[in-house]
Amino acid sequence: MTLPIAWAAAREAVFAAGTAAAPGPVAVPLAEADGLTLAAPLATLTDLPAFPTSSVDGWAARGPAPWRIIGRVLAGDTAEPLAEDGTCVEIATGGMVPEGTTAVVRVEESTVTGGAVTGEPRKLPDWRRQGEEATAGEQLLPAGTTVTPGVIGLAASCGYDSLVCRPSPRAALLVFGDELLTAGTPGAGRVRDALGPALPAWLRRAGCDVVQVRGPVADTLEDHVAALRGAIDSGARLICTTGGTMHGPVDHLHPALAELGARYIVNTVAVRPGFPMLVAQLPGGQLVAGLPGNPQSTFVALVSLVLPLLAGLTGRSLPQLPTVTLGADVPGRGDFTHLALVTLADGRAHPVAHVGSSMLRGLANSVGFAVIPPGTEGRAGTVAQLVPLLDGELS
Known part of the structure; x- marks a missing residue:
């Protein structure tokens, strides 16, 4: 035996x-990678953002006011440097902040008179600095990470067209x-x-x-x-x-x-x-x-x-089991580990009814199994490990 x-x-x-x-790992187009696992760390291919970017609609200005308007920068444009104090360009949210800019003034907090702009910039800069989120080559996620829509979006923002996955x-x-x-x-x-x-x-x-x-x-x-x-x-x-x-x-x-x-x-x-x-x-x-x-x-x-x-x-880590506080006593099973179906209520795990081996009613009303180790019993108010019905799911 x-x-x-x-x-x-x-x-x-x-x-x-x-x-x-x-x-072995394979390269998968971004649109097909959801739910897979990264087989290699995700490192950004560029600074994030790759260039200084305006956070608002307004004016990118150099030096003290008033500023003479000399151009416009929309999202997607390449901005020419501001070479002289007292000059500015109209700038859209997402636009490239010109080299030489000392302030970005919001459009709603500015006044335009005769081709000149006045206004008071806020104390916190209204643009994102180059590399503010990450610098080129920086590791953002380790191998073994599950690819989610958020991961796909991050990879696209870094310049990836595909991901190396399991x-x-x-x-x-x-x-x-x-x-x-x-x-x-x-x-x-x-x-x-x-x-x-x-x-x-x-x-x-x-x-x-x-x-x-x-x-x-x-x-x-x-x-x-x-x-x-x-x-x-x-x-x-x-x-x-x-x-x-x-x-x-x-x-x-x-x-x-x-x-x-x-x-x-x-x-x-x-x-x-x-x-x-x-x-x-x-x-x-x-x-x-x-x-x-x-x-x-x-x-x-x-x-x-x-x-x-x-x-x-899939190249992931062994699932680490969360813990729950038992809301009621759970019997042990002698020398065997007891996996007891539980539901969550009032922040505690409570055993469910209809838990015979041939039954599914209890399973359908539970979030997972409380782990009662061999030779022990689960007592109300004590902490037990929980095995979710699916990895990472508690509902």
């Missing part, structure tokens, strides 16, 4: 495996089980497949490119092996399966992995619910995440193993 690995050690092990299996992991989902219905209401010994529709959406939100969904896969060794081979042929780097992780009469995942020559990275985890979870690697480098068939246990395995695995595959 395989001894289960400690929950925290399992997270570390799959993260290391994902890091070792991460694909590509999205290609994922496949195989749903095992003769008892599953894919439409209609459950009955007569058959249950509705809740994971086939839910898990692809979850994998996409976690940053995967889902290239195949197959199920229900019949409960035979032959069909399991054929489904795994089909997922390999689809180009998936990550293959998630549901069900068949135990050693019962219709549990064929372990024999199928043996037939394909897989090696285990994690094989059962000391966590409740969901302990019969696994991650294995096939000879071609593909990673198989074997998730239990009970729906809540499936999601325990997802947050426990798949999120850390994906962090490694």
Whole structure:
């Protein structure tokens, strides 16, 4: 019998495996980079701003007032220097501040009489100095940063047309089980497949490119092996399966992995619910995440193993778990880590109802799992780690 690995050690092990299996970086156009991970630090290609820029509509002036108007600078123009005291140019917001400027006077705080401008500049300059935000070559973001719309905008302002990123992991989902219905209401010994529709959406939100969904896969060794081979042929780097992780009469995942020559990275985890979870690697480098068939246990395995695995595959750091204050007592599970579904109310984490391994009602009403370490119990008012249902999400 395989001894289960400690929950925290399992997270570390799959993260290391994902890091070792991460694909090489690729250059991705800015418009296609959202959600990917920077494979190299983002350093600005120019000073930000690249030239002094007016923050207001008004007058760029040299020396004391009054100032004689000698021109105009609009956004996008190249400004000629102000060579003489007592001169100014009209300037638009975003316009290049001419060399020699000593003040920018706002249009609403100035007076124009006979071609001459008077006014009082404010104490704080109304223009942005060259390099005020960053100087050329300065690192703005480290490798491993998730690309967001804000990152894309920053990169564009620095002069980038593309970003060097880790590509999205290609994922496949195989749903095992003769008892599953894919439409209609459950009955007569058959249950509705809740994971086939839910898990692809979850994998996409976690940053995967889902290239195949197959199920229900019949409960035979032959069909399991054929489904795994089909997922390999689809180009998936990550293959998630549901069900068949135990050693019962219709549990064929372990024999199928043996037939394909897989090696285990994690094989059962000391966590409740969901302990019969696994991650294995096939000879071609593909990673198989074997998730239990009970729906809540499936999601325990997802947050426990798949999120850390994906962090490694995408070149990110192992997700650091936030903490919450418990609003009620949470029981322990002996020698196992207990992942207890909680919701947030009044700034505290409260256990939810309907949390059986086969139930999804509690999951749908929660923000994640409170971590109760082995040999302990969670007490109201104490602090516990929280595993969000998706990395970085608390709602």
